[in-house]
Every structure is written in structure tokens, then in C-alpha cells.
């Protein structure tokens with residue numbers, strides 16, 4: 001089969017306006033707030049090292065810009081999900097010599113894909129080994145290619161990825177792990193966002209006992225919420241993702257993180273309704289006589305979830321403007337009757353993620369979590385990056 005040329009935007013004829021002007025929605029990522037959050041988490045976790053989880057394209061915000069901003073702030077350790085994400089982060093970090101101090105490390109969380117061993121070495125990525133079989137394959141690879149660093153993941157109660165405790169004890173006991181250059185031993189908390197959950201302490205004590213079997217190897221347990229469980233959970237390295245991007249690590253306390261994300265959608269058309277009528281698909285929305293409706297260029301294809309049609313909204317300045325009817329693929333309609341007319345004309349914007357409606361607020365309204373809101377924000381949303389050193 002003949003391959004089609006990749007129709008990338010930069011190969012298309014240039015338009016006369018800027019991307020931000022043409023875009024229906026604009027996502028602003030505040031890289032200074034991101035860097036502040038990383039420093040803040042680092043202070044809370046000290047003396048533990050603060051790494052950064054930048055999987056899923058840095059939770060949808062753009063791994064290139066995010067990684068560079070964090071590197072400029074001093075972050076040396078990154079976690080991604082796949083080899084391809086690792087290659088992208090490596091290229092964002094640039095040549096190792098360009099950055100002073102301890103070398104940058106990029107850990108790949110998804111284990112050793114068959115046939116991919118050479119990719120870790122070629123791209124300077126550190127695999128996180130998940131089973132005795134993976135440990136054996138990596139040891140075999142190191143026997144012929146030199147001692148290459150790896151992480152080891154133990155399952156202490158998440159029951160998802162990682163080797164079980166008995167397998168880890170066996171590998172630690174027979175000296176297998178001592179012969180490998182193990183750069184990190186890690187596990188993952190299942191309930192860190194519920195501080196009172198008994199599984200937290202259970203996982204922590206199990207992990208601490210297991211990590212002691214590899215003396216001198218740095219240990220890592222805490223994600224964002226784990227950091228807020230206190231010093232014993234921070235071990236030698238913490239791995240925040242969500243809190244870096246401004247999400248609340250726990251629901252039962254005010255969120256101390258700075259907001260990183262702002263999303264606004266452009267008004268395409270405004271209409272004043274002269275008599276009561278239905279709005280949108282399924283005639284599910286109702287507009288009363290005299291109401292002013294603004295339709296914006298954002299829909300579920302942008303990650304603005306359809307579920308929001310039932311009770312969601314946005315803001316114009318301080319004014320709450322409710323959604324009316326269903327969210328469509330590319331469009332959503334808001335009742336802007338209460339907002340100033342001068343701020344709700346065609347070409348003006350409605351704020352969808354802002355200090356008045358955080359990512360977590362939007363997630364609650366959509367019946368989901370902030371992680372899903374961020375990672376679903378579509379590529380076609382125009383991205384602006386502020387700051388970043």
C-alpha cells in the first residue's frame with residue numbers, strides 16, 4: 001500500500017491570521033506557575049528528590065514545553081509511560097552536556113516491551129522493570145551491552161503493575177538485583193488521595209521493608225497525593241504529576257497549588273430569543289423570551305465533555321453563564337443574558353477553565369476527575385505558553 005504524505009499543518013499553505021486568532025479555543029499554560037508548583041512540592045518533600053511525571057504528553061499540556069520549563073527550574077528526573085513518550089522527552093531535554101549538574105534521567109513506567117531493549121539504550125531511557133522475567137531479560141542485555149540503569153517496581157497493594165512481594169524478595173535474596181545497576185526501587189499508592197484510608201499505611205510499611213532489602217538504592221513511593229501524606233511517604237524521591245499541573249491532591253483540604261491552565265472559547269454567534277424555544281440537539285435546552293445566547297467554538301471533540309450539558313457553565317468576567325442544551329461536537333451554547341453585552345459579542349471569549357472554575361471544578365461538573373479533563377483537551381485547541389524561563 002502506498003503511504004500518504006503526512007499533511008502536517010506546517011506543510012499547509014499559510015493563513016493570514018495567527019493561530020490564536022483563528023482558533024475556536026485557546027488553552028494557556030502558565031509555565032512559571034508549573035515551575036513554582038514543582039519547587040513547592042520539592043520543599044514539602046525535602047530532603048527527597050522531586051521528580052516530574054510527564055506521561056500522556058505532560059497530562060495533555062505539551063511534554064516539550066513542560067519538560068523544558070521543569071528542566072530550567074532544576075528538575076532532573078522524569079517519568080513517562082512509553083518508549084515513544086520517553087524519546088519525545090529526551091529530545092525536549094536536548095543534549096546532556098547542555099545542562100549542568102546531575103544527569104537527566106527519563107524513566108519509562110510500562111516495562112520492557114519485547115524487542116525494544118535496544119531503544120532504551122539508544123535513547124538513554126531507564127526502564128522500570130515489572131517482573132522477574134523482565135529483570136532476567138535486562139540482566140541478559142546488560143551482560144552484552146554494559147551495565148545500564150533500571151528501576152524496579154513492586155506491587156504493594158495497587159494490584160496493577162509491578163512484581164509481587166515474594167518475587168521481589170527472591171530476586172533480592174539470591175543477589176540477582178545486587179548484580180544489576182538498580183537506579184530506583186518504587187511502588188505506587190492506591191488511595192493516597194484519601195488520607196484516612198488504611199491501605200496507605202499498609203503499603204508504606206510493606207514498601208519500606210522491601211526497599212531495605214536493596215541497601216543504597218533510592219526508594220520512591222509517593223505521587224502528588226502521597227507527598228501530602230507526610231515525610232515517611234516521601235522516601236528518597238517523589239513522583240508528582242497532577243499537583244504540578246495545578247490539580248488538587250486531595251478533596252478534603254484547600255488546594256495549595258497554583259493554577260497552571262486557562263481555557264477560553266470564542267463566541268461565534270449571539271442571538272436574542274424573542275419567544276421561548278428549544279436549544280440544540282434533542283431540543284434538550286430551553287431558552288426563555290428575551291434571553292441572549294452565545295454559541296462558542298468548543299465541543300466534545302475538544303474534550304469539553306458532553307456530560308457538562310446537564311448543569312455545566314462558564315464565566316464572562318465574574319459572571320456565571322450556564323450552558324444551555326447539549327454540548328455538540330464542535331459547539332456549545334451558553335446563556336449570557338446576565339453578562340455585559342459589551343463583553344459577549346462575536347469574537348469575545350467565555351472562560352471555561354479559570355480561577356472561577358478550576359480544572360477540578362469542571363471535572364466535578366462532568367462527573368469525572370481533573371486528570372481526565374486535562375488529558376482529553378484536544379490537539380486542535382490553540383496552545384499558548386506563558387513564561388518558562
Ligand SMILES: *Cc1c(COP(=O)(O)O)cnc(C)c1O
Pocket residue numbers: 053055109188222223224225239240241242243
Ligand atoms: C501517573 C503516576 C504518577 C503521578 O501521579 P499523580 O497522581 O498525577 O501525581 C506517579 N507514579 C506512577 C507510577 C504513575 O503512574
